[in-house]
Every structure is written in C-alpha cells, then in structure tokens.
Amino acid sequence: MIELRSMPTACGERRRDQACSQCGARALSICNSLDGADLQRLDALAERASFAAGEALIREGDEARNVFNITSGSVRVFKLLADGRRQITGFLFAGDFVGLATGDTYVFSAEAIEPVTACRFRKAEYRNMIRECPSLETALLERATHELAAAQNQMLLLGRKTATERIASFLLDLPAHDLARPMPAGHVHLPMSRSEIADYLGLTIETVSRVLSRLKTQGLLKLASLNEVVVMQPRKLRALAEGDI
Amino acid sequence: MIELRSMPTACGERRRDQACSQCGARALSICNSLDGADLQRLDALAERASFAAGEALIREGDEARNVFNITSGSVRVFKLLADGRRQITGFLFAGDFVGLATGDTYVFSAEAIEPVTACRFRKAEYRNMIRECPSLETALLERATHELAAAQNQMLLLGRKTATERIASFLLDLPAHDLARPMPAGHVHLPMSRSEIADYLGLTIETVSRVLSRLKTQGLLKLASLNEVVVMQPRKLRALAEGDI
DNA sequence: CAGCGGCCTTGATCTGGGTCAAGCTGTGTT
DNA sequence: AACACAGCTTGACCCAGATCAAGGCCGCTG
Known part of the structure; x- marks a missing residue:
C-alpha cells in the first residue's frame, strides 16, 4: 500500500x-x-x-x-x-x-x-x-x-497523410501528451527510438530519418541530439502537418 | 416524445x-x-x-x-x-x-x-x-x-497491412458491426460505395476495385451485386487478412 | 427504349516511400 | 585510447499502389 x-x-x-x-x-x-x-x-x-x-x-x-x-x-x-x-x-x-x-x-x-x-x-x-x-x-x-x-x-x-505530414504532426502533438516532463518552449523530447516513431507513423526508420534530415536542412527544425528536437518554425511545421503546403 | x-x-x-x-x-x-x-x-x-x-x-x-x-x-x-x-x-x-x-x-x-x-x-x-x-x-x-x-x-x-490484407479484413469484420441486418451466412452487404470503402481503408477506389476483382478471380469471393459479396473461402480470406499468406 | 449520368472496372504509366546496402556516430567497456 | 556494438543516416534502386485515361454497367428519366 x-x-x-x-x-x-x-x-x-x-x-x-x-x-x-x-x-x-x-x-x-x-x-x-x-x-x-x-x-x-x-x-x-x-x-x-x-x-x-x-x-x-x-x-x-x-x-x-x-x-x-x-x-x-x-x-x-x-x-x-x-x-x-x-x-x-x-x-x-x-x-x-x-x-x-x-x-x-x-x-x-x-x-x-x-x-x-x-x-x-x-x-x-x-x-x-x-x-x-x-x-x-x-x-x-x-x-x-x-x-x-x-x-x-x-x-x-495513417490513412491519408504523406510522410512529411506525419512527422510534422507527430512533432507538434507529442509535447501535449508528455505533460509531466517540463521542456523549454519549442523543445520536443523523444524518449522513443526511430524505429518506434516509424512503427507509430506507419513508415520505415529510413523514411523517418530522411524526413527529419530534410526538415533540418530546410531550417524548420534543429536536431539538438538524437532524442531532442527544437522546432524553429512552428507555423510552417503546422502548415505542413495540416497538408496546407 | x-x-x-x-x-x-x-x-x-x-x-x-x-x-x-x-x-x-x-x-x-x-x-x-x-x-x-x-x-x-x-x-x-x-x-x-x-x-x-x-x-x-x-x-x-x-x-x-x-x-x-x-x-x-x-x-x-x-x-x-x-x-x-x-x-x-x-x-x-x-x-x-x-x-x-x-x-x-x-x-x-x-x-x-x-x-x-x-x-x-x-x-x-x-x-x-x-x-x-x-x-x-x-x-x-x-x-x-x-x-x-x-x-x-x-x-x-492502416499502418501496416497491404491492400489485399485490408480488403480481406474489412470483408470479415463488417458483418460483426451491422448486426441489425440479417444476412445468410457468408453474405456481406456493403451499403457504402467503393469510394467510401477506399477512404475507410486508406486506399483508392481503383485499388479497391482491382483487389475485389482479383479475389473473385481467385475464387475466394463472388460479387453477387455491387453491394453484396459472398465469401466462398472464409479460411483463406482470414489467412489473407492476418498476413499469414 | 434511347440517352444520360453516376459509379465501377480495367489498362498504362508514374512515383512516394520501401528495400537493400554501406557507412557514420555516440556510448559504454576494457 | 582503442574497440565494439547498436542505432542512426545516407545513397541506389525497386515496387505496391497512386494517378491518369478509357470504357462498361446500370438505374433513371423523358
């Protein structure tokens, strides 16, 4: 007890x-x-x-x-x-x-x-x-x-979004679930591996890795470490997530 | 009232x-x-x-x-x-x-x-x-x-099954939901259009149509009408649905 | 019963993301 | 410090299913 x-x-x-x-x-x-x-x-x-x-x-x-x-x-x-x-x-x-x-x-x-x-x-x-x-x-x-x-x-x-839209949605939604872990604004902690992200989003690890790299190249994200992403342009990421493009 | x-x-x-x-x-x-x-x-x-x-x-x-x-x-x-x-x-x-x-x-x-x-x-x-x-x-x-x-x-x-597995799963699960409509064993009534099936399974209408045609050719199904399917080999269809192949 | 229109099927081609195959990186170990 | 190993990234190629296109079927209407 x-x-x-x-x-x-x-x-x-x-x-x-x-x-x-x-x-x-x-x-x-x-x-x-x-x-x-x-x-x-x-x-x-x-x-x-x-x-x-x-x-x-x-x-x-x-x-x-x-x-x-x-x-x-x-x-x-x-x-x-x-x-x-x-x-x-x-x-x-x-x-x-x-x-x-x-x-x-x-x-x-x-x-x-x-x-x-x-x-x-x-x-x-x-x-x-x-x-x-x-x-x-x-x-x-x-x-x-x-x-x-x-x-x-x-x-x-899973049924209708592209790989990029899936990753963007994931990065935006995750912090809302993990409320117990306080993070600075824009910082997203990823306790899970790439393979777990892939199996959650209906993708492969290679695609997850490629999309994250591309978003980084485009300046929407920084990869602070393997387990921590910093969202640099939340507006643009939100637009990607919704398929507004 | x-x-x-x-x-x-x-x-x-x-x-x-x-x-x-x-x-x-x-x-x-x-x-x-x-x-x-x-x-x-x-x-x-x-x-x-x-x-x-x-x-x-x-x-x-x-x-x-x-x-x-x-x-x-x-x-x-x-x-x-x-x-x-x-x-x-x-x-x-x-x-x-x-x-x-x-x-x-x-x-x-x-x-x-x-x-x-x-x-x-x-x-x-x-x-x-x-x-x-x-x-x-x-x-x-x-x-x-x-x-x-x-x-x-x-x-x-949606995340992990192939088109064939999706269709097979759908045909097997649908009767369990529509309990109010009594159907002879093996008969599945489809009140929805191909486009609605596609949007439910994360596919296109063309793929839905092609897979149904192939299952028919293989003798697993009969298409009694546009809205009614007869499952001829439930065992094999179940195996397809689970990915046992 | 002919013509129309909405849905469905089938074929040809294209492509996003999967698969296969190297390397890379970071972490822990001796 | 050197190594090993697991997980991550990147590149080359491939394929399941999307897209584009052309008919076919069937119920409805005039």
Missing part, C-alpha cells in the same frame, strides 16, 4: 487546466477529476510496480488481470501481425491509464520504453472501486472519449 | 449474447445493458430524427449539442484535410451511439450513407440522464472501450 496522496505524481498528476488540442477536454488526469476521499480509496487499492526498459506491462492474449496508471517514464502500446510487422497505437506517459479493455484477455501489448513506475490495480478490485466511486467512472469515460478522438486523428494520419 | 419501448429497434437493439471479435465484450448494445426503468427514462428524453442519404448528422467544428443513437440505416464518420482528402474512421449501424465527444465542438463529421433514423438526445439532458441512471455510464464506457479496441485494429490495418 502506497500513500498516493503524499506523492504528487504517484496517481498520474498532470498539468491542470490545459484543454486538449484533439478533443477540447480539460482536466484529463484522473487525479484532477476526483476528490480527496475518492483518491484515498484509490490509494488503498494501489500497488506500486516498476519496469525496466523493454519490459512488458501487458502482453496481448494474456488474461486481463490488471489495470495500470503510469506514474513516470514512457510506454509503447502496440499490436503485431503474425510475421512481426508492428503498429504502435500510442505512447503513454505519467497520468495515463492502460488495460481498461472490456474482455477477458488483453488485445494489445504495452512495454516500457524507458524505466517506468506505475500503480497497479487488480481488475477485480477495480470493479468494486467503480461501484463505490462513480466519479471514477465518469473520469474514465472522459479519458476513453479523449483517446477515441486521438485515435481518429491517428487514423487520418 | 417517442415510446421507444414499444419499438424493439428504436433504441438500437442488436443481437444479444454475441461476443465482440475485437475486444471480447458481450452485450454491446446500450439497450441490452439497461433495465426497463432506465429505458423508460431514456424514452422520455428521446426525439426521433431521420436523415436522407448524404445528409449530415454531425459536422466537424459545430457546437456539440446532440448525441445520436442510430436506429436504422448506416452512417459514415470521417475527418477531412484542408485539400479534401478524407479518412472515414468508422461506419455506424443500428445500435451505435455517435456524438459523445467531451469537448464543446464536434471533432469529426457524420453523414447518412442510406436513409437513416436515429434517436436524438440533447447533450444537456443527456448529462442529467447520466446522473439519474449510472448504468448508462457503465454501458457507454464499455462501448467506448470497445470502439478503442476497434480503432487500434484499424490503426494496425
């Missing part, structure tokens, strides 16, 4: 009062939506877990026993085809929930990209929790709806 | 006790999850609406005033890029909800493919309803989670 309330980030605290660019919702963190008594009850049910880089929180096909709330680090959520082709359907950061699938088995996998800490809830207990704390359900519905809006944007990206 | 209870399909009745192939959930229709008293309350709030083919239920950017429950017909949900490129993010049938976005404005459009009837709920009233009827929220969360699982499958399809 961990005293979540004594640790500001333990239940996935995120910056408050920032409207989501994809669905317009505010106060998306579960923490922000619940009152003290509810958080206390969550507290009693939470078990802390940590994962090394590459370790799995959730494996597709396993019995769905747990729900996690990420408290630090970053996670890749993905599905595989039989021959190994991988689609990363999302990256998760502090404050995100994972494992809310309705069925008896997980329908996706989730692995730590960098060292991760999380609160684990047994799914059985989690159901009791919902019964006692209806506002949790409201908060989860809001988050699910938000993720659905994000998924629609991603489908638009 | 419409007496929903007196019309079996009015609140989006769907076949019961059929587990979803994408997320394992059962009883996905809202109707199936609610008891008589709750349905009666929903009843009092519902307003019947009908839409001609091509008419919009929801326009991206408009103020989000309504939530709809489709009671008959089929609907395309989509997003557009500035230059007109379209991604259809889903097709909706009897029993599906649309318009549950959290924000103040809709972030996608929804249009009737064929004549549609639906129950309209004012969003303000809908919020009261949730307060009075907590099991509605549970049902909606279950549906949202289900749609999220479907969205992840679609991202895998």
